[in-house]
Amino acid sequence: MTFMRIAEAQIGEAVDAGIVGIPLDIATSNRPGARLAPREIRDESRLLRPYNMATGAKPFDSMQVADVGDLPINTYNIEKSYEIISSNYQQILVSGCVPFALGGDHSIVLPILRTMRSVYGPVAVIHIDAHADANEHMFGEIYTHGTPFRRAVEEELLECNKVFQIGLRGTGYHPDDFDWCRNQGFRVIEAHECWNQSLVPLLTEIRGVIGDHPTYVSFDIDGLDPSVAPGTGTPEIGGLSVVQALEVIRGCRGLNIVGCDLVEVCPPFDLSKATSLLAANLVYEMLCIHPKVQYHDK
Amino acid sequence: MTFMRIAEAQIGEAVDAGIVGIPLDIATSNRPGARLAPREIRDESRLLRPYNMATGAKPFDSMQVADVGDLPINTYNIEKSYEIISSNYQQILVSGCVPFALGGDHSIVLPILRTMRSVYGPVAVIHIDAHADANEHMFGEIYTHGTPFRRAVEEELLECNKVFQIGLRGTGYHPDDFDWCRNQGFRVIEAHECWNQSLVPLLTEIRGVIGDHPTYVSFDIDGLDPSVAPGTGTPEIGGLSVVQALEVIRGCRGLNIVGCDLVEVCPPFDLSKATSLLAANLVYEMLCIHPKVQYHDK
Amino acid sequence: MTFMRIAEAQIGEAVDAGIVGIPLDIATSNRPGARLAPREIRDESRLLRPYNMATGAKPFDSMQVADVGDLPINTYNIEKSYEIISSNYQQILVSGCVPFALGGDHSIVLPILRTMRSVYGPVAVIHIDAHADANEHMFGEIYTHGTPFRRAVEEELLECNKVFQIGLRGTGYHPDDFDWCRNQGFRVIEAHECWNQSLVPLLTEIRGVIGDHPTYVSFDIDGLDPSVAPGTGTPEIGGLSVVQALEVIRGCRGLNIVGCDLVEVCPPFDLSKATSLLAANLVYEMLCIHPKVQYHDK
Amino acid sequence: MTFMRIAEAQIGEAVDAGIVGIPLDIATSNRPGARLAPREIRDESRLLRPYNMATGAKPFDSMQVADVGDLPINTYNIEKSYEIISSNYQQILVSGCVPFALGGDHSIVLPILRTMRSVYGPVAVIHIDAHADANEHMFGEIYTHGTPFRRAVEEELLECNKVFQIGLRGTGYHPDDFDWCRNQGFRVIEAHECWNQSLVPLLTEIRGVIGDHPTYVSFDIDGLDPSVAPGTGTPEIGGLSVVQALEVIRGCRGLNIVGCDLVEVCPPFDLSKATSLLAANLVYEMLCIHPKVQYHDK
Amino acid sequence: MTFMRIAEAQIGEAVDAGIVGIPLDIATSNRPGARLAPREIRDESRLLRPYNMATGAKPFDSMQVADVGDLPINTYNIEKSYEIISSNYQQILVSGCVPFALGGDHSIVLPILRTMRSVYGPVAVIHIDAHADANEHMFGEIYTHGTPFRRAVEEELLECNKVFQIGLRGTGYHPDDFDWCRNQGFRVIEAHECWNQSLVPLLTEIRGVIGDHPTYVSFDIDGLDPSVAPGTGTPEIGGLSVVQALEVIRGCRGLNIVGCDLVEVCPPFDLSKATSLLAANLVYEMLCIHPKVQYHDK
Amino acid sequence: MTFMRIAEAQIGEAVDAGIVGIPLDIATSNRPGARLAPREIRDESRLLRPYNMATGAKPFDSMQVADVGDLPINTYNIEKSYEIISSNYQQILVSGCVPFALGGDHSIVLPILRTMRSVYGPVAVIHIDAHADANEHMFGEIYTHGTPFRRAVEEELLECNKVFQIGLRGTGYHPDDFDWCRNQGFRVIEAHECWNQSLVPLLTEIRGVIGDHPTYVSFDIDGLDPSVAPGTGTPEIGGLSVVQALEVIRGCRGLNIVGCDLVEVCPPFDLSKATSLLAANLVYEMLCIHPKVQYHDK
Numbered sequence A, B, C, D, E, F: 001m002t003f004m005r006i007a008e009a010q011i012g013e014a015v016d017a018g019i020v021g022i023p024l025d026i027a028t029s030n031r032p033g034a035r036l037a038p039r040e041i042r043d044e045s046r047l048l049r050p051y052n053m054a055t056g057a058k059p060f061d062s063m064q065v066a067d068v069g070d071l072p073i074n075t076y077n078i079e080k081s082y083e084i085i086s087s088n089y090q091q092i093l094v095s096g097c098v099p100f101a102l103g104g105d106h107s108i109v110l111p112i113l114r115t116m117r118s119v120y121g122p123v124a125v126i127h128i129d130a131h132a133d134a135n136e137h138m139f140g141e142i143y144t145h146g147t148p149f150r151r152a153v154e155e156e157l158l159e160c161n162k163v164f165q166i167g168l169r170g171t172g173y174h175p176d177d178f179d180w181c182r183n184q185g186f187r188v189i190e191a192h193e194c195w196n197q198s199l200v201p202l203l204t205e206i207r208g209v210i211g212d213h214p215t216y217v218s219f220d221i222d223g224l225d226p227s228v229a230p231g232t233g234t235p236e237i238g239g240l241s242v243v244q245a246l247e248v249i250r251g252c253r254g255l256n257i258v259g260c261d262l263v264e265v266c267p268p269f270d271l272s273k274a275t276s277l278l279a280a281n282l283v284y285e286m287l288c289i290h291p292k293v294q295y296h297d298k
Helices: A034-047 A078-094 A106-120 A148-154 A177-184 A200-210 A242-250 A274-287 B034-047 B078-094 B106-120 B148-154 B177-184 B200-210 B242-250 B274-287 C034-047 C078-094 C106-120 C148-154 C177-184 C200-210 C242-250 C274-287 D034-047 D078-094 D106-120 D148-154 D177-184 D200-210 D242-250 D274-287 E034-047 E078-094 E106-120 E148-154 E177-184 E200-210 E242-250 E274-288 F034-047 F078-094 F106-120 F148-154 F177-184 F200-210 F242-250 F274-287
Strands: A017-022 A065-070 A098-103 A123-128 A158-168 A187-190 A214-220 A256-263 B017-022 B065-070 B098-103 B123-128 B158-168 B187-190 B214-220 B256-263 C017-022 C065-070 C098-103 C123-128 C158-168 C187-190 C214-220 C256-263 D017-022 D065-070 D098-103 D123-128 D158-168 D187-190 D214-220 D256-263 E017-022 E065-070 E098-103 E123-128 E158-168 E187-190 E214-220 E256-263 F017-022 F065-070 F098-103 F123-128 F158-168 F187-190 F214-220 F256-263
Touching: A017 A034, A017 A078, A034 A098, A034 A274, A034 D034, A078 A098, A078 A106, A098 A106, A098 A274, A106 A123, A106 A148, A106 A214, A106 A256, A123 A242, A148 A158, A148 A177, A158 A177, A158 A200, A177 A187, A187 A200, A200 A242, A214 A242, A214 A274, A242 A274, A256 A274, B017 B034, B017 B078, B034 B098, B034 B274, B034 E034, B078 B098, B078 B106, B098 B106, B098 B274, B106 B123, B106 B148, B106 B214, B106 B256, B123 B242, B148 B158, B148 B177, B158 B177, B158 B200, B177 B187, B187 B200, B200 B242, B214 B242, B214 B274, B242 B274, B256 B274, C017 C034, C017 C078, C034 C098, C034 C274, C034 F034, C078 C098, C078 C106, C098 C106, C098 C274, C106 C123, C106 C148, C106 C214, C106 C256, C123 C242, C148 C158, C148 C177, C158 C177, C158 C200, C177 C187, C187 C200, C200 C242, C214 C242, C214 C274, C242 C274, C256 C274, D017 D034, D017 D078, D034 D098, D034 D274, D078 D098, D078 D106, D098 D106, D098 D274, D106 D123, D106 D148, D106 D214, D106 D256, D123 D242, D148 D158, D148 D177, D158 D177, D158 D200, D177 D187, D187 D200, D200 D242, D214 D242, D214 D274, D242 D274, D256 D274, E017 E034, E017 E078, E034 E098, E034 E274, E078 E098, E078 E106, E098 E106, E098 E274, E106 E123, E106 E148, E106 E214, E106 E256, E123 E242, E148 E158, E148 E177, E158 E177, E158 E200, E177 E187, E187 E200, E200 E242, E214 E242, E214 E274, E242 E274, E256 E274, F017 F034, F017 F078, F034 F098, F034 F274, F078 F098, F078 F106, F098 F106, F098 F274, F106 F123, F106 F148, F106 F214, F106 F256, F123 F242, F148 F158, F148 F177, F158 F177, F158 F200, F177 F187, F187 F200, F200 F242, F214 F242, F214 F274, F242 F274, F256 F274
Parallel strands: A017 A065, A017 A098, A098 A256, A123 A158, A123 A214, A158 A187, A214 A256, B017 B065, B017 B098, B098 B256, B123 B158, B123 B214, B158 B187, B214 B256, C017 C065, C017 C098, C098 C256, C123 C158, C123 C214, C158 C187, C214 C256, D017 D065, D017 D098, D098 D256, D123 D158, D123 D214, D158 D187, D214 D256, E017 E065, E017 E098, E098 E256, E123 E158, E123 E214, E158 E187, E214 E256, F017 F065, F017 F098, F098 F256, F123 F158, F123 F214, F158 F187, F214 F256
Antiparallel strands: none
């Protein structure tokens, strides 16, 4: 089944927005299973109807949206998979399509950002996550789901002073783990700074900083609290609420969005399928902030 | 087991409040299973004790409460079931009993409202739900769980300017789906209008509008966020919190409550039984707003 | 596996902080299973890393922490188990170790408080719970998980005007159940008083009252809302949020903490293991408020 | 996703074998949910590879197999759904396609058999089930999942002395419930007659009786023991083993198979998805007994 | 709900057969939860109809069967509970009723056997179990679920040469654990002696030995293989099949049955409820071997 | 926790038998998660007691058994992990220890067999599995969980005419998939050849062929039927029974066992933990066939 039963398309077809499954999870440190997420998210998306009642967004009235299926990643080899992702993203971006990736673990953002860089130059990033994912390495390896943003900085893929990391928290290997990010120019908004409040003001501020710079949204589902998104591999308590997640995504409306991902949904740990359902909704909300989307007057 | 192990009674016995199971779920569009809800809600209600510690309500000290069992609905035919519900409700209302229904899907509210109309005239309604349930039809059928409030308006069962729909949200078939409701005079409070705030002021306002008009409370469990009420058939993210649910029900104290329902609990999708437990508590809170209930001074 | 894979130690070894499993659940009135909690909490604790990113706490840099294993309680006899707990706690306290207990049901707090009294005199208590646990008896028995704080008062184990019960709620056997507590001098903060707000001000107030009096923290996981902590034996809706739980524990920083417990996690009802994961995090946060812990400058 | 990722086709296309989803479950007496089975069975079928290692069957080498999707049944009305099933089956049969239905509850076999009759005359039936499904009515209704074979006899759809009911058992409303079947000429093989033995001899006997008469295979998953097929609505202990199920289906090789169904899989009660996986395999085995299938020499 | 929705009766009423819930599980060594079994078994029993299709038994046509509810055991004290069980059983037996107990853990069989002895003298026992339950003590305690048959021998409650233990297996504390039983005169039939064969001949032999001696049937659900009865506290692989369980119970027809129990169902570990469903069926089969039951000619 | 709470030892310590965890699952084609199996199998092994009641084996009376923990495999790289496995196994074998591996996926058997070859020469193998695991490659990769026995033959690690593959079945990519194995001299016993019978005679035959040749036992849990071992990544219906599994392992008594593994347990798909419990028992039974084990006379 395609996402929301929309049409299928081939990689490289000139659609405005493309759903792309990337079932890679061998860069996971803790619980694997994110390879099953594209299937489950598509399955739960069947409950979605076309119009966004809260915002008035009409994503299917004003642009072409298609599901290009899953990338044929190599289940046994991270670097070969990176090449497959990059070459497919190259075709997608060249065709003018804005890709919305269904991960997979967070390691997939590195080859995506590489391609973004080659087409758009260094991008702004809005990164929702419990973790900075900026470790130097994990168990000696440089390509893992805990290291992509470190690599992205080293490879100069990011417009560092337009990078926002929202929801970081939990326990760390060093008490200054987040300082490396700050030192690159990232704005780090820790989860506890978000507690008990609306994130609408934060997003207003972010939009002011980013302006019309090409912007990538990378949403790790573990940015949310485990009580609302249990189906993930590295849960950390005290995370964002669903309302805050919606405020963040809806708050991106007006930005020059060039790509989005929703990663780290781990279906084997999502017994009730609530996390996949939530993810399907969040991807729908991401579609609604595509620059071409028109809105119903409310 | 009866609800909270209270006494059994026959339909038509002159008790003040009656628990009524209505295990009908064949009007469900998506996931069936609500027929199993009366049993599960009763089962989880065994944890409840008689006094409401937060509000001081003493529902069993000042009135007679009984469980009249499940209505013998026809599992294969919606319209026949409607007749069974109406004729039983007629007996219940005539005896002076305020019924508290354990659904079943939301389609059951139509025959209930028909009977309410015949006894009380058009009623005020406080309707908590993710959906307006006011579609013209679903797949060509007029009697489904997505259409009862459209039918209720057509059949003039409602005092339309005293109808409040709280928690509506999600994706819709048309961007103006909620406008039909507003055009009938309903007050629609969308979920995103409730985010990050107490609903106590809203209820104060509602009580002011309704005054002492006979009032029916229809509570679809999917009005709540799926993270707190996963066991339902058509979940929509971004819903009300448990605290808001309690604020709404407790905020009805003082109204002229003539009936209540709690619908759309779907036990097969409620692995942890948390939704049934929540529903049992909400039904208990509904009992506490029965006009005859006395309160302990706090 | 030990908690967070820390070192093992023997009861009575002179470590600064000791994790103690107390797998007793035969004093449970409703759903048993808490005997399995120490194992599951330790299992989920493997995800934790040493530093507290939000507060800067460095619990392992400045003190010795060890896991002393499970106490060899008698699975068939409550009173014999109480003696085993008391005699082991005596050794622990005498060695200067601050014990962090993994329950077990809440009945274990009575022999713990007895030993605390013998070493420190009557203690201040911060008690997070849905229930006051101050019944006179349950089904005629005086030693159960619903009675320890009644016994503790009778045995003069508590500095009653420095006892705080946070999160009480639900239905009760009598409308004045909480008044007994208030009459002893306890400060009762009901759950509905906490809704929709930060508990940081409350903790500031509590710290002012307690000063440097020896303080015990007893955390019943059912103090939290069932939507965030479903794996417990006596869930009550409308409870504290995870954020509030963290505010309470972190708000204890600066107090003279002499012991902590985390009780009533019931793994058979925690299908997703989310409650055990949450409990492991809360115990970690408790370690961080040990008086010897140093903090990273933020 | 299509069954086994095979090609899609339209109803009425001239393929040799067609997978047909029939998501009807409103004729269920006990636990609904079979409407979700076609989706889940297709999902689990992705594990299947083309060749049958045990029998050597090569179903895709010698005939065209396609998935024609789900029939657009009316979710709210049994009789309207029957008409939809019949008219679609008419097109399927006329095109020369052998349909393999994914139910849905067992009520769907009645409109299927009606169409079979109109094309082939009265058919032989191999019916695996815990129940005879030959009640006169259920709760006063004549079209339910407990009555189709009674209706089929009344409507003269069956070659009664070539009907075999295998696996019947459990508790009944009358001690002579199975006698009605025997009186029609059916051969009833109760489950306890199958215990502890191979069914290969039985199938040899059945093939002898049926000869080359057009034969329909109707497989209710509850024919199997609940320990191997828990995900069904009316489980009865003491049922057939998986090995016996395979012996029955493989034993049909050589018969003039004109259609098959696999019904009563109920995914909400199939937590581990084992029943859906089993069903997918059984449907594959049914494909392998299509008269056109060639076999690898073993 | 009563078992199979039969009538309720008071303890001591002169019915022929009585269902008795005994929700005691504090004598459990490993996983508690059997206290929840009576409720769950009754709940699953709603699927049962009155007649036994395989054997022709008509238990409700020829005798009075009632559900006397749960005994008010003391949840905190084993010995007090024993007294409660004994005194209630005394009333039951004196009234001429044959009790069918829904455990609870296996420790309940000791007070039952004590009462049986007082009324009938030492009884014959058919004991299905993975364990001999004849330990001298467990962790120093003499009244536990691993010791009742040792106590029963010591207290001379058994006609030892008419005691049959079927299904024993697994790992033991001593390699000669079963020899103590054999030395008392018990016939021990280990599980591996039952593999791959019908138990009909064994039961024929047992009936020959017992003759018309008063006989008690004690069925620990863990006698069955964990793959068919996962919901139990001390599972051991390689156990009896469901078919063998039915052969054993049905093979008791003709014996002078004075009481039966079905123990050690542990619902928290029975996610799919398959074990409770199985237990409900086995209790029904036990009812069918009550000496007063008439059979339909087959 | 160690396996069965036995002592810990270091790799290379001179114990007779060593439990070795190998949490590698990145060579899995379908569902990952086997990395979590060593932990879960150890956890469930706590139920095991020292003596084998059915066979009389006394594994801990006559030899030293220890748990050497988990090998520090590289979670992101198969070939690096192979080197880690080989070098650790080299130390284990040189010390005279017989290793019992807890997988992990089946790819781990290749580096194990390489080390076995270097110490013992080509080994005999008893391989229980649903799949031959002898593919030339999977998705172009040569080191995966579907290819180890092809590699083992190419690298001349096996005494091919003393290799037995038991339980093969299911669907295949080619109808002659198993012929490659037969052409190497392997004896392939397909699952359907095992149906409805004891495997004791087969094992007698196997022992005759192998004699005293060094023998390795590789047990893929998916050799068993999914109804008894649902927690695995590539389930195939119609597999071996638990009884047959026990017959195979017990039938190896008397062989010159030099190593064993139990692989492909996948805990995220083992909701009830029944598969891990089964695996723990099977590993215990493997310990019992270590050549040094003494037996109690039965």
